[in-house]
Amino acid sequence: MNPKKKSKYDVIILGAGIAGLICGTFLAKNGKKVLIIEQHNIPGGYCTSFKRKGFIFDAAVHHIGGCGKWSVVGRCLKELDININFLQLDPMDSINFPSFSVDVPAEIDDYVDLLKKRFPSESEKLSSFFKEFIGLYRATFSAERNKMLIKYQDLTYKEMLDIFFTNEQLKMVLSAQWGYIGSPPHEVSAIGMCQMLVNYLKDGAFFPVGGTQIFTDAIAQKFIDYDGQIMLSSRANNLLTEGNITKGVTTEKGETFSADIFVSNIDPRQTFFCLMEENAVDDSYLRKIETMKESVSFFLLYLGLDSKVDLKGLKRGFYHTSNNISFSDNGWFYISVPTNVDSCLAPDKKQIISVVVSLKDSYDDIEDWVAFKDKMKKYTICYLENFIPNIQDHIEVIDAATPKTLYRYTLNSKGAAYGWAVTVDQTWSNRLQHTTPFKNLFLAGHWTNPGPGICAVVSSGWRVANMVLNN
Ligand SMILES: Cc1cc2nc3c(=O)[nH]c(=O)nc-3n(C[C@H](O)[C@H](O)[C@H](O)COP(=O)(O)OP(=O)(O)OC[C@H]3O[C@@H](n4cnc5c(N)ncnc54)[C@H](O)[C@@H]3O)c2cc1C
Numbered sequence: 001m002n003p004k005k006k007s008k009y010d011v012i013i014l015g016a017g018i019a020g021l022i023c024g025t026f027l028a029k030n031g032k033k034v035l036i037i038e039q040h041n042i043p044g045g046y047c048t049s050f051k052r053k054g055f056i057f058d059a060a061v062h063h064i065g066g067c068g069k070w071s072v073v074g075r076c077l078k079e080l081d082i083n084i085n086f087l088q089l090d091p092m093d094s095i096n097f098p099s100f101s102v103d104v105p106a107e108i109d110d111y112v113d114l115l116k117k118r119f120p121s122e123s124e125k126l127s128s129f130f131k132e133f134i135g136l137y138r139a140t141f142s143a144e145r146n147k148m149l150i151k152y153q154d155l156t157y158k159e160m161l162d163i164f165f166t167n168e169q170l171k172m173v174l175s176a177q178w179g180y181i182g183s184p185p186h187e188v189s190a191i192g193m194c195q196m197l198v199n200y201l202k203d204g205a206f207f208p209v210g211g212t213q214i215f216t217d218a219i220a221q222k223f224i225d226y227d228g229q230i231m232l233s234s235r236a237n238n239l240l241t242e243g244n245i246t247k248g249v250t251t252e253k254g255e256t257f258s259a260d261i262f263v264s265n266i267d268p269r270q271t272f273f274c275l276m277e278e279n280a281v282d283d284s285y286l287r288k289i290e291t292m293k294e295s296v297s298f299f300l301l302y303l304g305l306d307s308k309v310d311l312k313g314l315k316r317g318f319y320h321t322s323n324n325i326s327f328s329d330n331g332w333f334y335i336s337v338p339t340n341v342d343s344c345l346a347p348d349k350k351q352i353i354s355v356v357v358s359l360k361d362s363y364d365d366i367e368d369w370v371a372f373k374d375k376m377k378k379y380t381i382c383y384l385e386n387f388i389p390n391i392q393d394h395i396e397v398i399d400a401a402t403p404k405t406l407y408r409y410t411l412n413s414k415g416a417a418y419g420w421a422v423t424v425d426q427t428w429s430n431r432l433q434h435t436t437p438f439k440n441l442f443l444a445g446h447w448t449n450p451g452p453g454i455c456a457v458v459s460s461g462w463r464v465a466n467m468v469l470n471n
Contacts, residue, residue: 004229005035005229005231005255005257006033006035006229006257007256007257007258008257008258008259009033009034009035009229009257009258009259009260010027010032010033010034010259010260010261011024011027011032011033011034011035011259011260011261011262011263011468012034012035012036012037012249012257012259012261012262012263013034013035013036013037013262013263013264013265013444014037014236014239014249014262014263014264014265014266014271014275015036015037015038015039015045015264015265015266015445016036016038016040016043016044016045016220016230016232016265017044017045017046017047017265017266017410017445017446017457018044018045018047018216018219018445018454018457018458018461019265019444019445019446019457019458019460019461019464020036020038020045020263020265020444020445020461021036021043021044021216021219021220021223021461022076022080022219022457022458022461022462022465023263023265023444023460023461023462023464023465023468024036024223024228024230024263024461024465025080025082025219025222025223025226025228026079026080026461026462026465026466026469027228027465027468027469028223028226028227028228029080029226030465030469032468032469033227034223034228034229035228035229035230035231035257035259036223036228036229036230036231037231037234037235037236037249037251037257038230038231038232038233038234039233039234039235039236039252039411040232040233040409040410041232041233042213042216042232043216043217043220043230043232044212044213044216044217044220045265045409045410046059046060046061046406046410046412046417047060047061047212047213047215047216047454048060048212048213048216048409049211049212049213049214050399052302052304052397052399053304053396053397054346054347054350055302055304055345055346055347055350055352055396055397056210056211056213056345056346056352057302057304057345057352057354057399058211058212058213058338058354059212059300059401059409060300060401060406060417061212061454062207062334062336062338062354062356063089063205063206063207064086064205064206064207064208064212064215064454064455065196065199065200065203065204065205065206065453065454065455066199066203066204066455067084067086067088067203067204067206068088068203068204068206071199071203071204071455072199072203072455072458072459073206073454073455073458076458076459076462080219080222081222082218082219082222083218084208084209084214084215084218085208085209085210086206086207086208086209087206087207087209087341087342088106088204088205088206089106089204089205089206089207089316089341090105090106091103091104091105091106092104092105092106092111092200092201092204092205093177093200093205093316093317093318094315094316094317094318095173095176095177095317095318095320096315096317096318096319096320097172097176097320097322097323098320098321098322098323099323100169101315102114102118102173102176103315104177104201104317106204106205108130108134108198108201108202111201112126112127112130115170115173119167119169119170121167122165122167122170125164125165126170128164129161129164129165129174132148132164133194133197133198134198134202135148136148136149136152136190136191136194136198137194137195137198137199137202140191140194140195140428140450149191149428152190152191152194153189153191153424153427153428153429154424155189155190155424156185156186156187156188156189156190156423156424157175157178157185157188157189157190157192157193157194158171158175158185158186159190160190160193161174161175161185171185171325172323172325175325176318176320176325177196177197177200177318178193178325179318179332179334179356179358180196180197180200180453181193181196181418181422181451181452181453182295182296182417182418182421182422182452183295183296183421183422183423184325184330185325187421187423188422188423189422189423189424189426189427189428190424191427191428192422192423192427192428192451193422195450195451195456196451196452196453196456199453199455199456203455207338207341207342209342209344210342210344210345211338211342211345215454231251234251234252234253234255235251235252236249236250236251236252236266236275237250237251237252237275238250238275238276239262239271239275239276239441240256241276241277241280241438244437244438244439245438245439245440246262246438246440246441249262249275260440261440261441261442261468261471262438262440262441262442263441263442263443263444263464263468264441264442264443264444264445265443265444265445265461266411266445267411267412267413267416267419267447268289268432268443268447268448269289269413270411270413271443272285272286272289273286273289281437282437285436285437288432289432292420292426292432293420293421293423293426294412294413294414294416294419294420294421295416295417295418295419295420295421295422295452296358296359296416296417296418296421297359297363297403297406297407297414297415297416297417298356298357298358298359298403298406298415298417299356299357299359299373299376299380299400299401299402299403300354300355300356300357300400300401300405301353301354301355301357301376301377301380301381301398301399301400302352302354302397302398302399302400302401303352303353303354303355303391303395303397303398304346304350304351304352304395304396304397304398305350305351305352305353305391305394305395305396306350306351306394306396307348307349307350307351308394309351309388309390309391309394311337311339311340311351311353311388312340314335314337314340314353314387314388315335316335316336316337316340316341317334317335317336318332318333318334319332319333319334319335319383320332321333331357331358331360332357332358333355333356333357333358333380333383334355334356334357335353335354335355335384336353336354336355337351337352337353337354338352338354339351339352350396353384355380355383355384357376357379357380359403363403363404363414363415364414366402366403366404369402369404372402373400373402376400376402377398377400402415403415417452418446418451418452418453419445419446419447419448419451419452420432420447422451422452427451428449428450431447431448431449431451432447432448432449433448433449434448434449434460434463434464434467435467440471442464442467442468443464444457444460444461444463444464445457445460445461446460448460449463
């Protein structure tokens with residue numbers, strides 16, 4: 001990845017997250033001279049892996065939706081001639097509450113049948129709900145403001161569920177995976193939840209063999225094969241503008257590059273408040289960004305365990321700590337055993353447990369991050385002891401990440417996992433658009449449309465590439 005640097009490019013992309021990489025690869029494939037500038041020493045943003053004592057840990061992303069050949073990621077990879085070996089997760093997930101649990105099958109029809117058997121009095125309503133939900137999902141792919149989108153654009157997911165169901169336990173089951181989008185059912189937009197959930201239920205959840213870095217590296221390699229240039233360990237420091245035109249970018253190391261078009265795959269707060277001169281940006285646009293709220297962040301625990309502990313029975317999925325999903329005391333753990341899916345992630349039949357933990361503490365209230373990390377490690381291991389009482393005796397590697405860690409590696413404000421929170425007022429037409437007040441500056445990634453998650457940011461990067469090519 002040693003580029004022969006030019007001073008002028010057709011397109012410069014800030015950030016080698018998945019949206020930046022996909023956008024860059026489409027542009028490079030179409031003959032554009034593209035430079036991607038990335039602050040970290042590896043590409044991928046949240047879609048990266050790290051190695052400790054032979055264990056390969058995925059830093060954040062656990063699985064990717066829509067990798068089948070007819071779905072968004074699958075089609076995109078085919079267009080770019082990228083081959084990645086995926087394993088489809090089956091069951092897709094498991095949902096666990098203190099009083100009951102449900103395994104979510106890999107096929108959506110099997111899931112609907114399972115729910116109908118479990119909630120026979122809601123059988124007809126389940127058919128109408130899933131018909132509507134899938135219709136809404138399809139509508140999100142249309143360029144026009146379809147009537148389905150208009151119907152649901154102002155509703156939270158809870159409000160949508162209340163239209164169809166009265167059974168509280170069924171509503172809990174259908175809401176239990178909200179952690180994948182970051183806002184609880186009474187806050188998350190119905191459209192946002194639909195995009196995420198139907199994508200996983202209908203188009204499948206997939207794991208790239210070898211870990212998520214394999215997925216990222218395959219895209220980055222294709223970008224390079226198409227003559228794209230990527231500068232790692234290079235932080236963009238300034239965006240130079242004249243009127244409503246972006247002229248150039250300077251890096252922390254003092255290099256300056258110019259281009260006809262710029263794409264920002266980084267946090268818009270950084271793009272417009274930190275990288276640009278004061279007064280360079282339209283005031284009303286800045287005010288809009290200022291009032292928007294970022295999504296949640298998480299605590300993550302990564303454990304490398306010996307081969308003796310039996311983890312076959314530990315189900316991958318959400319473990320809610322309360323039976324009431326709507327209340328703020330509902331915390332959850334997302335537990336996975338990646339070595340149950342791909343044993344090559346650990347040496348000598350050893351195993352990995354990875355846990356994502358929802359947080360009540362707000363970023364700005366945490367003063368001592370070292371103490372916070374320590375407290376959260378103990379809390380999470382204590383929870384795992386419910387399933388593996390002697391887990392402490394089997395740990396060979398332990399690492400952890402706090403919102404501060406997530407910020408450090410990606411510069412997403414407060415370690416936001418999903419860009420802006422996916423609330424009604426920040427989704428769909430209310431999210432930041434790809435275009436900006438600058439004629440030649442576009443936004444791609446989870447801070448813009450269609451939203452967070454790898455499948456969505458693949459779509460975002462692809463869309464922006466098409467906008468640039470048609471510009
Ligand atoms: C804990 C966690 C678990 C998740 N699990 C999943 C999952 O299982 N499945 C899923 O689909 N999604 C998951 N997500 C969400 C998903 O990871 C993100 O929505 C997605 O990866 C965002 O991609 P992106 O391209 O928008 O940007 P990012 O991944 O945020 O990448 C932005 C890039 O820009 C770089 N950058 C920032 N500032 C600068 C600068 N000034 N100069 C140069 N470079 C810069 C960063 O270093 C980074 O590489 C998870 C997120 C988290 C945090």
